[in-house]
Amino acid sequence: MHGKEFVIDCVRSFFAVVTMITAAMFILGFLFAPEEQFGYEVFLFPLIYGTLGTLPNLVMYSKRILTIKEVIIRKVLQLLLIEAMIIVFIFGFSRGRAQEPEVIAGVAISVFVIYVLCTIIDWLQNYFTAKHMTEDLMKFQESVN
């Protein structure tokens, strides 16, 4: 993977993650603290979490083509890093209800769900691209024959 491709990947990943995090914040807040009130600073959190969630993308960087096994191992490592970074960032400096295990578990599960959803969305995009390319391939082969 070239540096340019990697940066484009990171930017795409960042915006997808920010969208998912905004949705997750709404769902988690609604479940665990529906009465909570926030200021404008809350708009910054999806961006901060998005950055934290995108940084471990560095694990996926490689100049050579990775095997499927290597990709899977790196993806697991990436997920673990994202979980660790987000949990430390959110709960490392907070006290009170936020420290309760069910809240931490809720965030950890949300991070996992977001990660899986981003992977599925990415795969679906590629699935449709591959489908179109196969259709073009058939037409191309027919035109040559």
Added chain:
Amino acid sequence: MEIKLLKIAKEQPEQVEIRCHEVTDEVREIVTFIKTRQGQLTGVQEGKRYEIPVPDICYIEAVDEKVFLYTLKQVYETRQRLYELEELLREKYFLRVSKSLLLNLMKVQSIKPALNGRFTAVLKSGEEIIISRKYVPELKIALKGGIF
């Protein structure tokens, strides 16, 4: 090297003759070019030389400074460099799909997504070839008939 062109009668068979002091890489390159134009490549397998029809080649791969031609059942080594073959075989529907691989698009059955934004070309033989993301835009153009 002096070049002579001799026009002959239609009854006589056409031929190319190279007279050289030594069979150098340059000479081999000329021979490969002529063979490719005729739809053949020379491959070596267990010390024996074979003439392989280009349409029979599924893909060509460079591995550790060596270049191999893969047909449905056989693998041959060739002395040509990958970039030279890329140029020579462009009009035979071969396209680079990764840093080390040229794929014969006529041997591909389908394309499917792989992990990490890459794609896999499934050959008619069932073999799978990874398509690097860098080469996907060019492949898309080629499949729409924009290159060949």
